[in-house]
Every structure is written in C-alpha cells, then in structure tokens.
Amino acid sequence: xxxxxxxxxxxxxxxxxxxxxxxxxxxxxxETNAAIKKVFDAKSYMLDNGxxxxxxxxxxxxxxxxxxxxxxxxxxxxxxxxxxxxxLEHLLxxxxxxxVLGDLSPGEFSRIVRSLGGExxxxxxxxxxxxxxxxxxxxxxKVMRMEAGRMRGIDIPLSExxxxxxxxxxxxxxxxxxxxxxxxxxxxxxxLFPNHPYGIPVIGWMHExxxxxxxDAKKFYDQYYAPxxxxxxxxxxxxxxxxxxxxxxTYGIIKRAKTPARxxxxxxxxxxxxxxxxxxxxxxxPQFRRTYxxxxxxxxxxxxxxxxxxxxxxxxxSTSRFYKSLVIxxxxxxxxxxxxxxxxxNDATLSIVATPVSVDKMDALQDAIDRELRKIVMDxxxxxxxxxxxxxxQGEAIYARDSLSGPAMVIGYNLITGATLDDIEYWPQRxxxxxxxxIQDIAKTYLNPDQPYTTPYVNGxxxxxxxxxxxx
Amino acid sequence: xxxxxxxxxxxxxxxxxxxxxxxxxxxxxxETNAAIKKVFDAKSYMLDNGxxxxxxxxxxxxxxxxxxxxxxxxxxxxxxxxxxxxxLEHLLxxxxxxxVLGDLSPGEFSRIVRSLGGExxxxxxxxxxxxxxxxxxxxxxKVMRMEAGRMRGIDIPLSExxxxxxxxxxxxxxxxxxxxxxxxxxxxxxxLFPNHPYGIPVIGWMHExxxxxxxDAKKFYDQYYAPxxxxxxxxxxxxxxxxxxxxxxTYGIIKRAKTPARxxxxxxxxxxxxxxxxxxxxxxxPQFRRTYxxxxxxxxxxxxxxxxxxxxxxxxxSTSRFYKSLVIxxxxxxxxxxxxxxxxxNDATLSIVATPVSVDKMDALQDAIDRELRKIVMDxxxxxxxxxxxxxxQGEAIYARDSLSGPAMVIGYNLITGATLDDIEYWPQRxxxxxxxxIQDIAKTYLNPDQPYTTPYVNGxxxxxxxxxxxx
Numbered sequence: 001x002x003x004x005x006x007x008x009x010x011x012x013x014x015x016x017x018x019x020x021x022x023x024x025x026x027x028x029x030x031e032t033n034a035a036i037k038k039v040f041d042a043k044s045y046m047l048d049n050g051x052x053x054x055x056x057x058x059x060x061x062x063x064x065x066x067x068x069x070x071x072x073x074x075x076x077x078x079x080x081x082x083x084x085x086x087x088l089e090h091l092l093x094x095x096x097x098x099x100v101l102g103d104l105s106p107g108e109f110s111r112i113v114r115s116l117g118g119e120x121x122x123x124x125x126x127x128x129x130x131x132x133x134x135x136x137x138x139x140x141x142k143v144m145r146m147e148a149g150r151m152r153g154i155d156i157p158l159s160e161x162x163x164x165x166x167x168x169x170x171x172x173x174x175x176x177x178x179x180x181x182x183x184x185x186x187x188x189x190x191x192l193f194p195n196h197p198y199g200i201p202v203i204g205w206m207h208e209x210x211x212x213x214x215x216d217a218k219k220f221y222d223q224y225y226a227p228x229x230x231x232x233x234x235x236x237x238x239x240x241x242x243x244x245x246x247x248x249x250t251y252g253i254i255k256r257a258k259t260p261a262r263x264x265x266x267x268x269x270x271x272x273x274x275x276x277x278x279x280x281x282x283x284x285x286p287q288f289r290r291t292y293x294x295x296x297x298x299x300x301x302x303x304x305x306x307x308x309x310x311x312x313x314x315x316x317x318s319t320s321r322f323y324k325s326l327v328i329x330x331x332x333x334x335x336x337x338x339x340x341x342x343x344x345x346n347d348a349t350l351s352i353v354a355t356p357v358s359v360d361k362m363d364a365l366q367d368a369i370d371r372e373l374r375k376i377v378m379d380x381x382x383x384x385x386x387x388x389x390x391x392x393x394q395g396e397a398i399y400a401r402d403s404l405s406g407p408a409m410v411i412g413y414n415l416i417t418g419a420t421l422d423d424i425e426y427w428p429q430r431x432x433x434x435x436x437x438x439i440q441d442i443a444k445t446y447l448n449p450d451q452p453y454t455t456p457y458v459n460g461x462x463x464x465x466x467x468x469x470x471x472x
Numbered sequence: 473x474x475x476x477x478x479x480x481x482x483x484x485x486x487x488x489x490x491x492x493x494x495x496x497x498x499x500x501x502x503e504t505n506a507a508i509k510k511v512f513d514a515k516s517y518m519l520d521n522g523x524x525x526x527x528x529x530x531x532x533x534x535x536x537x538x539x540x541x542x543x544x545x546x547x548x549x550x551x552x553x554x555x556x557x558x559x560l561e562h563l564l565x566x567x568x569x570x571x572v573l574g575d576l577s578p579g580e581f582s583r584i585v586r587s588l589g590g591e592x593x594x595x596x597x598x599x600x601x602x603x604x605x606x607x608x609x610x611x612x613x614k615v616m617r618m619e620a621g622r623m624r625g626i627d628i629p630l631s632e633x634x635x636x637x638x639x640x641x642x643x644x645x646x647x648x649x650x651x652x653x654x655x656x657x658x659x660x661x662x663x664l665f666p667n668h669p670y671g672i673p674v675i676g677w678m679h680e681x682x683x684x685x686x687x688d689a690k691k692f693y694d695q696y697y698a699p700x701x702x703x704x705x706x707x708x709x710x711x712x713x714x715x716x717x718x719x720x721x722t723y724g725i726i727k728r729a730k731t732p733a734r735x736x737x738x739x740x741x742x743x744x745x746x747x748x749x750x751x752x753x754x755x756x757x758p759q760f761r762r763t764y765x766x767x768x769x770x771x772x773x774x775x776x777x778x779x780x781x782x783x784x785x786x787x788x789x790s791t792s793r794f795y796k797s798l799v800i801x802x803x804x805x806x807x808x809x810x811x812x813x814x815x816x817x818n819d820a821t822l823s824i825v826a827t828p829v830s831v832d833k834m835d836a837l838q839d840a841i842d843r844e845l846r847k848i849v850m851d852x853x854x855x856x857x858x859x860x861x862x863x864x865x866q867g868e869a870i871y872a873r874d875s876l877s878g879p880a881m882v883i884g885y886n887l888i889t890g891a892t893l894d895d896i897e898y899w900p901q902r903x904x905x906x907x908x909x910x911i912q913d914i915a916k917t918y919l920n921p922d923q924p925y926t927t928p929y930v931n932g933x934x935x936x937x938x939x940x941x942x943x944x
Contacts, residue, residue, distance in 0.1 A: 079551050080737040082667075187744045194662050195554075195677065205667065205740040265552040268677040272659045272750035278743065 038425035039397050040407050043240030047247060049256045050228025054421065055243045056235040056407040064236030065405035066143050067132040068151070069416045072224030074204070075126040075197035075264060075345070083168065083204020084212055084220050086124040090164050091217060092131065093122075094156040100253055101149035106160050109146055116142070126198050127345040128416040134405050137237040141246045148250035151225055152257075154218070161214050169210065172203045180280035181287070184462045188291050189349075191274045191458045196267045198346060226257035231415050235408040264346065270456035281465040285334075288354045288365055289460035294340065294446050296348035298418030304342045305431050306438040307350065307446075311340040312389045313381050313439075314372070315352065322352075325372055332357060332365045343417040350446075359463060366459075370449035377448050380440040394428040510897035511869050512879050515712030519719060521728045522700025526893065527715045528707035528879040536708030537877035538615050539604040540623070541888045544696030546676070547598040547669035547736060547817070555640065555676020556684055556692050558596040562636050563689060564603065565594075566628040572725055573621035578632050581618055588614070598670050599817040600888040606877050609709040613718045620722040623697055624729075626690070633686045641682065644675045652752035653759070656934045660763050661821075663746045663930045668739045670818060698729035703887050707880040736818065742928035753937040757806075760826045760837055761932035766812065766918050768820035770890030776814045777903050778910040779822060779918075783812040784861045785853050785911075786844070787824065794824075797844055804829060804837045815889040822918070831935060838931075842921035849920050852912040866900040 045053040074085045094106040104112075113120040118135025120143075133143040176182045186201050193199030203209075232251065234243045270293075297304040315322045315338020322336045336354040356365045400406050414424050423430070446455050517525040546557045566578040576584075585592040590607025592615075605615045648654045658673050665671030675681075704723065706715045742765075769776040787794045787810020794808045808826040828837045872878050886896050895902070918927050 080735070183743055187746075190666050191663065191746060194666075195672065200667065207738060207740065263552070266679060268679065271655055272748045274659075274663060275747045275749070277745045277747070 039401055039427060040411065040425060042407070042411060042421060042425065044421055045240070045244045045247075047227060047252050049252065049254060050226075051247065051251050051254075052231045052415075053244060053247055054231065054233045054411055054415070055238065055240040056233075056411065057237075057239060058235060058402075058404060058407070059237050060402075061404060062137050062237045063134060063404060064137045064140050064234055064238050065132060065134045065408045066140060066147065067130055067233045067408045067412055068147055069128050069130045069231045069233065069412045070224060071127070071229045071259075071262075071416060072129050072220070073125050073127040074200065074202040076224065076262065077197070077200075077220065078216070080208060081212060081216050081220075082200045083172075083202075083209040084217055085129055086203055087165070087168055087209070087212055088217050088221055089122045089124045089129050089131075090168060091156055091161065092150050092154060094160040094164060096146075096150040096153040097155040098149040098153035101145050101153065101250065103155075104146065104149065106156065109150070112146065113143065118143070124202055125413075126202055127343075128413070130412060130416075132405075132408070140234070140238060140243070141250070144246050144250045148254060151227065151230070151251065151254050154221055154225075158214065161217075165209065165212060168203070169206065172206055172209060176201070176203060177206070180278055180283055180462060183280075184276065184278045184287075184289065184460050187276045187278065188289060188458045188460045191276055192291055192293055192349070192456060193347075194267050195265050196346065197264055198344075222257070223260055226259055227251055227254050228256045229259045231412065233408040233412050233415075235406075235411075236404055262345070266346075267456075273457070273459070275459040275461065277461045277463065279463040279465050283462055283464045286356055286359045286362060286464065287460075287462040288333075288352075288356055288362055289462065290352040290369070291458050291460070292350045292446060293347045293456040294350045296344040296346065296417065297342040297414070297423070298345060299347070301423065301430075302433075302438065303442055304348070306434050306442045307340045307348075308342060309386070309389050309393070309431060309434050310376075310381075310439055310442060311338055311350070312393060313385050314338050314376070321372055322354075322369070326354065326365065326368050330368055332361050332368050336369075343413045343419075345417050362461065373443065373447045373449050376440065376443040377450075380436040380443075383436065386434070386436055386439070390431055390434070393431055397428045511873055511899060512883065512897060514879070514883060514893060514897065516893055517712070517716050517719075519699060519724050521724065521726060522698075523719065523723050523726075524703045524887075525716060525719055526703065526705045526883055526887070527710065527712040528705075528883065529709075529711060530707060530874075530876055530879070531709050532874075533876060534609050534709045535606065535876060536609045536612050536706055536710050537604060537606045537880045538612060538619065539602055539705045539880045539884055540619055541600055541602045541703045541705065541884045542696060543599070543701050543731075543734075543888060544601050544692070545597050545599040546672065546674040548696065548734065549669070549672075549692065550688070552680060553684060553688050553692075554672045555644075555674075555681040556689055557601055558675055559637070559640055559681070559684055560689050560693055561594045561596045561601050561603075562640060563628055563633065564622050564626060566632040566636060568618075568622040568625040569627035570621040570625035573617050573625065573722065575627075576618065576621070578628065581622070584618065585615065590615070596674055597885075598674060599815075600885070602884060602888075604877075604880070612706070612710060612715070613722070616718050616722045620726060623699065623702070623723070623726050626693055626697075630686065633689075637681065637684060640675070641678065644678055644681060648673070648675060649678070652750060652755055652934060655752075656748065656750050656759075656761065656932050659748045659750065660761060660930045660932045663748055664763055664765055664821070664928060665819075666739050667737050668818065669736055670816075694729070695732055698731055699723055699726050700728045701731045703884065705880045705884050705887075707878075707883075708876055734817065738818075739928070745929070745931070747931040747933065749933045749935065751935040751937050755934055755936045758828055758831045758834060758936065759932075759934040760805075760824075760828055760834055761934065762824040762841070763930055763932070764822045764918060765819045765928040766822045768816040768818065768889065769814040769886070769895070770817060771819070773895065773902075774905075774910065775914055776820070778906050778914045779812045779820075780814060781858070781861050781865070781903060781906050782848075782853075782911055782914060783810055783822070784865060785857050786810050786848070793844055794826075794841070798826070798837065798840050802840055804833050804840050808841075815885045815891075817889050834933065845915065845919045845921050848912065848915040849922075852908040852915075855908065858906075858908055858911070862903055862906070865903055869900045 040056045043055045072085060077084050093109055095104060097103045110120050113133050113135060116135055116139045118133050120133040122131040131147060135143055176186060190199045232247060294307055295303040314320055322338060326333045326336050333354045333356050338352050340350040342348050352369060354365055356362050400410060411424055512528045515527045544557060549556050565581055567576060569575045582592055585605050585607060588607055588611045590605050592605040594603040603619060607615060648658055662671045704719060766779055767775040786792055794810060798805045798808050805826045805828050810824050812822040814820050824841060826837060828834050872882060883896055
C-alpha cells in the first residue's frame with residue numbers, strides 16, 4: 001500500500017501531476033500507539049449508480065478537499081493513442097454542458113474556484129486520473145455540482161482541442177524532452193515493461209500526442225468517465241452524511257455506464273539484463289539508476305508491506321544503509337536513494353538512484369550496491385532496525401491524519417489501485433506483522449544480485465557527453 | 473530489395489520458416505552482362521477479384537513451384553494475441569471445406585501432395601504468410617485447386633485447434649526457449665522496436681500463445697485471407713497463359729474481401745543506447761551482437777541498394793573488411809559477419825554478429841568494429857571494392873534465374889513487402905547506380921559510431937554463465 005508520505009507524488013509514474021502541495025501538520029499527535037485505532041476513521045457510502053464515497057472529517061479549519069478519482073489512466077489507452085488520458089484531463093477544464101448541473105465555458109471551472117478563494121487541479125497516472133478542489137467548506141456543493149457536471153457532460157469548442165494539444169506537446173517538451181533525467185527514466189521504464197502498457201509514458205510519445213483526435217478522446221471519455229468507475233473523496237470540515245446528501249443531488253443524477261474491463265497485455269519472462277545509456281551535454285555529473293519490477297500492494301499485500309519497510313531501512317534517508325555505507329563510509333557516491341511505490345494496478349517498481357563520485361567509480365558503485373543487497377539476502381536486518389523503522393512509519397501515519405487535504409490523497413491513490421479502506425485504516429497494525437524473515441525472503445526473491453535474470457531490472461547510466469567511452 | 477541469395481531465409485525475422493531448400497543451379501550462365509535484360513522475364517496478370525499472378529517460365533525440368541503469399545504477418549496481429557498469424561499458418565493444414573473446390577480433412581492436403589511426389593510447406597514472417605508446393609507440372613491444377621480452397625474455406629475440428637496449440641508451444645520451446653542465441657535475438661529485437669509490432673516475436677510470447685482462441689484466429693483469417701490481399705507465384709515448367717487459365721477456374725471463384733489497412737504503431741525517437749546481456753550455462757564462447765534499424769527497400773530504394781552493397785563489402789564473407797581486419801589481422805574475433813535484410817514493410821535491420829577470442833576482448837572488439845565503420849564514414853570504399861562487389865552481386869542474380877523454385881521465393885518476398893516487379897527484374901542495373909558517395913553517406917547516416925544516438929541500435933552480449941562480472 002502507498003505509504004503516508006506525500007512526497008512520493010513526484011515519482012516518475014505520476015508524470016502529469018501538477019502543483020499539488022498538501023499541508024502536512026507539524027503538530028505532534030498526542031497518541032502514538034496506533035495499535036487499535038483506525039488511521040482516518042473514514043466514512044464510506046455507495047450511491048445507487050455505483051459511485052463510491054469516502055469522507056474523512058476534520059474540523060480544525062473550515063475548509064475541505066474534494067477529489068474525484070477515475071479508474072482510467074494511461075495504461076488503459078488504446079495502443080497508438082498514448083497521451084489521451086492525460087490530454088482528456090486537460091480538456092475537462094475546457095467546457096461542459098449539463099441540463100440540470102449547468103454549463104461552463106472553457107476555463108470557467110477554475111475561474112469560479114479561484115474566485116471563491118479555492119484552488120483546483122488534476123493529475124493523471126498509468127492507472128487513474130484525479131481532479132480536486134481545496135476550498136472553504138461552504139462551497140462544497142458548488143464544486144461538487146461542477147465536478148459532477150463534467151463527469152458525463154464534456155463539451156468543448158474544437159479550437160480548444162487543437163490549442164490544448166499544443167499545450168501538452170509543450171508540457172512534454174519541458175518535462176521530458178528537455179530533461180535528460182526524465183528521458184532516462186522514460187527509457188528505462190520502456191525497457192522494464194516490454195509488451196505492457198506501463199512501458200509507454202503517461203504523457204505519451206510526442207508523435208502519438210500530435211496525432212490524437214477528438215473522436216478518440218471522446219470515446220475514451222465516454223467509456224471511462226462514469227460514477228461506477230469513480231471514487232469520490234472529501235476530507236475536511238464536513239459531516240459524512242452531509243457529503244452523502246449533496247452527492248445524491250449532484251453525482252446521483254448521473255447514470256451508470258458500461259465500462260470495459262481492464263485487459264492489459266503482459267510482459268514475457270525476463271531472461272536477460274537490459275542497460276540503457278544516455279549521454280547528454282547538460283549532464284555535469286554521472287548518475288547510476290537501477291529499477292526493479294516488484295509486487296504492488298494489490299498483487300501481494302504482505303510483500304508490499306515488507307518492501308515498504310525495506311525501502312526505509314536501505315534507502316529512505318541519510319541514516320539508512322545505502323547512504324551510510326556508500327556515501328559516508330566507502331565514499332563511492334555523493335548521494336544515493338532507494339524508493340518503492342506500492343500503488344499500482346499491475347507491477348510496482350523499486351528504484352535505486354545514485355550519483356557516483358566519478359564516472360570511473362560506476363562499476364565499483366554497482367558492486368558495492370550489490371554487496372549491500374547481498375548482506376540482506378544472507379543475514380536479513382537487525383531487530384533494532386526493524387522495530388525502529390516500524391515505529392517511525394507508524395508515527396508518520398499519525399501525522400498524516402492531522403493533515404487537511406493529505407487524507408483524500410492517500411486514500412485516493414490506494415483505493416483506486418485496488419486497496420480496501422481497511423488496508424489503509426489498519427496499515428500501522430499491518431506493518432507490525434512484517435518480520436525479519438519476510439525481509440530476507442523478499443530480498444532473496446526480488447533483489448538478489450546473484451540471481452539477476454529471474455528478477456526483472458534495468459540498469460541506467462546517465463553520463464556527461466563524451467564520457468561514453470568508459471561505459472561500454 | 474531482397475538480394476538473390478536465398479540463405480537469408482534463416483534470418484531471425486523469418487523465425488517460423490520450415491525446411492525450404494530451393495535448388496540453386498551450379499551451371500554458369502553464359503551471359504554475365506545483365507545491363508539490359510530482365511532477370512526473370514516474369515509474366516504478370518491480375519484477376520478480377522484482385523489476385524495478382526506472377527509466372528516465371530523455366531522448362532529445364534517438368535516441375536513447378538506454386539506459392540501463395542498473403543499480406544498478413546505477425547506485425548498485423550492484435551496486441552496481446554502474438555503468434556496468431558503463425559498459428560493460422562499451421563491450422564491451414566488441418567481441414568477445409570468448399571462447395572466447388574472440394575473438402576479436405578486434417579492433414580489431407582500434405583498427404584495428397586506427397587502422394588503425388590511433391591512437397592509442401594509454409595512460413596510466417598512479420599509482414600506475410602506464404603504457402604507453397606513443389607511438384608510435377610501435371611499436378612499444378614490439383615494443388616491450385618486445394619490452395620484456393622483453403623483461402624476462404626478453413627474448417628477444422630476444435631480438437632485440432634487445441635492439439636496444434638501444443639505443437640506451436642513446443643516449436644517455441646525448441647526454437648527459442650532452448651536456444652540462448654535465439655533468445656538473445658528475440659530480446660534485442662524487442663529492445664530495437666519499442667512501441668512497434670516488430671518488437672514482438674513472430675512465433676509469439678509463450679503466455680500469449682497459450683491464451684489464443686479459435687475465434688481470434690478465425691477473425692484474423694477472415695480479415696486477411698482473401699484474393700485481393702495475396703500474390704500467386706508459379707515458377708517452372710508451365711506457360712503464363714496456362715497458369716492464368718487455371719487460376720481463373722480456381723482462385724477466380726473466390727470473392728474479394730474487405731481487408732483492413734495496415735495501421736501499425738511506431739517507435740519514438742532513439743535518444744539512448746540500449747544493451748542486452750544474457751549469460752547462459754550452455755554458452756561456451758561469448759558473442760557480441762549489434763543490430764541497427766535501417767531503411768527497407770520499400771522505405772528507401774536507393775538507401776537499400778546501397779546497404780546491400782555495403783553489406784557485401786564489410787561483412788558478407790571471409791574476404792570482406794570485417795573478417796580481414798578483425799579476425800585475420802587484429803585477431804580480436806574468431807568470426808564476424810554483417811547482414812542486412814531489405815525486405816520489410818517498415819524498418820529493416822542490419823546485424824553484426826562476432827565471436828571475440830575471449831570475454832576480455834569484448835570492449836576491444838567493439839572499438840575495432842567502430843574503427844572499421846569510421847573508416848567508411850571518413851573515406852568511403854575503394855572504386856575497386858565497389859565495382860568488384862557489384863559484378864559479383866550481378867552474377868549471383870544470373871544464377872538465381874536458373875533455379876527452379878528460387879525465383880518464386882525471391883519474387884515473393886520482394887513483391888509482398890512492397891517492391892515492384894521492375895525493381896526485381898532490373899535489380900542488376902539498379903545496383904550499378906550506387907556510388908562511393910552513396911556508400912559514404914549511408915554509413916554517415918546510419919552506422920556512424922560518433923553519432924550513436926541518432927541511429928537506433930542495440931548491443932547484445934551473450935556470455936558463458938558467471939562471466940557477467942566482466943560485463944558491467
């Protein structure tokens with residue numbers, strides 16, 4: 001399951017996310033033993049049309065965050081139409097028409113939210129697209145009405161379609177094509193997910209973005225934007241029953257639609273090891289990356305909880321194993337991190353990113369990383385490391401509860417990728433079930449350097465221009 | 473255009489071809505100046521239903537080769553159904569029904585051909601599927617009648633579908649999964665063709681082969697097996713007008729069908745360099761492979777003719793540049809070859825395969841290959857090399873004419889991948905138009921080692937088990 005740390009939103013898999021900065025409270029929670037309590041104590045409802053509703057009440061300030069999550073992401077796009085999910089996310093701000101819920105002209109949705117002192121935005125990933133507003137509680141019905149209106153009522157001038165296509169092309173240029181690190185991540189993901197839609201970037205390939213047509217976008221919209229394919233989450237200063245009542249008046253009038261079952265092609269077994277090298281003049285210092293395919297929470301909850309703990313022990317911070325050994329002690333790298341993102345419908349990824357002290361140390365760095373991984377395969381971790389890590393992660397969950405908008409986000413990406421509300425509420429208790437044996441087994445299965453071809457991973461070498469000679 | 477050398481059929485792109493060994497005459501042709509004559513002097517016809525017919529008369533022996541080529545290959549398969557084109561190729565031997573042309577039970581087609589002293593088979597590539605019989609001329613109408621009957625009349629027992637699925641699984645095991653060299657080629661092709669169907673093997677991924685259903689196979693068959701999507705080629709002891717008359721009585725009664733236009737997804741630009749490493753216990757000596765994406769004849773005829781000549785000069789044999797320099801002189805490799813296959817609907821490939829004298833020499837070998845390529849970028853080739861090569865290739869074309877079954881094959885895979893009959897007939901004259909400047913330009917554009925990321929290529933390292941430590 002996705003951890004309660006929101007900075008993960010900057011991960012490459014959520015390439016299209018824009019300017020979402022939830023407020024994490026700095027107030028220390030009074031209760032630190034989470035052994036029996038639910039994290040959010042969320043209320044859950046279901047409308048007749050299939051819309052799932054989750055409410056997290058928090059009355060510390062008179063504001064709410066209202067989010068709608070669709071089970072429709074880039075990995076659901078037809079082949080050859082990459083970028084269409086993200087394009088649609090943009091287009092939903094460009095006009096809507098609905099007999100009961102009202103009409104909005106291009107840009108009017110956001111103008112209204114801002115005029116009421118709120119902010120709104122949206123983001124797209126491989127598995128979902130989400131829209132949100134943070135605003136004073138009194139305006140909740142207003143934003144719910146507008147959001148419900150664009151669930152089935154998209155209605156945009158064709159000129160907006162053409163000009164917005166230019167906007168997403170420019171977005172791709174700025175975020176990916178002008179950034180060798182992003183290019184590298186894109187190339188590695190492509191190599192890591194052959195024959196699987198996760199290998200295609202969320203933003204889309206440029207030549208396919210340019211060829212997108214309105215009819216295709218509309219078809220995707222009609223198939224996937226429906227109450228029975230969405231989750232509504234409201235957190236903040238509002239009662240659950242109030243949200244339910246407003247939802248009935250707004251989303252409740254939208255009809256169920258026939259949404260296609262997810263049917264994604266899958267990768268063949270990994271039998272070889274792939275490396276991607278990218279040399280670029282704007283790169284001043286080399287970078288080593290390695291990305292593994294590992295289980296997501298939906299695929300294997302126990303493995304996923306174990307990987308979350310392992311992430312923290314090996315690579316979460318400057319006190320974790322990698323940093324202490326490779327940066328401080330061995331002085332092979334100036335920086336190293338390991339991150340795991342559990343919230344995916346299909347396979348999740350675990351990434352190592354390191355800056356070697358020089359290109360010449362690239363091989364030694366890889367060997368040293370392998371040695372650290374081998375240690376865990378052979379000996380596991382210490383009981384102290386394990387219990388300290390679990391306590392710290394439980395503490396972070398407690399803080400998350402006090403945030404105003406954070407809960408909507410955390411609950412959203414976990415539910416939409418297949419977790420249950422209980423998985424989220426009892427996460428602090430569940431990570432306590434992870435043992436040293438679990439950790440050793442997971443390292444053996446997925447991170448064992450001496451058994452590299454059964455574990456799918458891709459190595460990446462990002463280099464200053466003309467240093468390629470060293471990297472044959 | 474595909475050269476007149478039939479051994480190329482063993483190339484990885486035609487992975488499903490079976491036991492086709494055309495007889496190449498060893499009789500020296502009397503005329504070696506091909507400047508004005510057509511190579512085959514083939515006759516060409518078209519039926520009202522859209523079936524194209526090509527006949528090459530050769531009365532040296534009372535036998536014919538009869539081939540039907542469909543514009544339907546693995547790259548035309550729906551995503552997630554890899555292997556269906558090849559599976560269908562097998563299924564077409566398993567029974568057919570046609571009111572006028574007759575019925576055949578499973579296996580009866582081949583039994584009849586063999587009982588008449590002939591042989592038959594079929595093969596599948598990314599762009600086409602072809603069926604053929606070589607048999608005494610007197611039986612031509614018989615085989616044409618049977619072949620026409622299975623163009624639209626497939627009718628197989630479901631038990632045959634299930635058992636033949638096991639057969640193609642076994643074929644994949646034997647040809648690919650039990651052969652690390654074939655696995656390597658498959659992995660490299662996958663990396664070389666991201667987001668393009670050529671990245672998927674013709675035989676299919678095992679997990680997708682296992683999931684194929686009869687309804688899907690039948691749909692593919694109904695869409696692509698039609699006279700207007702096929703080319704009929706007959707070579708041997710028969711007159712063109714005779715073939716036409718029989719074709720009218722057999723293929724002529726089949727109706728045109730609505731065949732979908734080819735619409736294939738394309739790869740994004742190459743911005744990084746990908747390497748694939750495979751270590752396997754059955755590998756005793758290491759191998760270095762590099763495969764480039766280059767123009768096919770259909771995409772750029774002049775570039776393709778130039779690449780054919782360059783292939784011969786650099787890597788065609790033990791007298792070509794690579795062998796003389798890297799094997800004989802520098803002793804870095806025990807073997808090296810370069811091959812180019814021009815007959816593809818989309819991009820073609822050019823492959824270098826070398827056996828270094830040891831794993832330690834892998835880097836030096838790559839550097840030496842790059843040096844040879846750089847020489848051609850800088851200085852081109854000598855006039856003598858160029859004229860000798862063109863003369864030799866023209867000579868090979870002359871021999872091809874005297875073969876009994878070879879012409880049907882050569883004409884088939886060139887026409888079916890977009891060449892015209894004139895491209896084939898006047899090939900000896902056309903390669904004479906290639907100049908040293910063409911060669912230098914093509915090397916600069918596609919094979920320049922100092923500009924590696926604009927030219928898509930993938931490096932492959934096939935290694936004995938446990939030697940991976942050297943190949944970081």
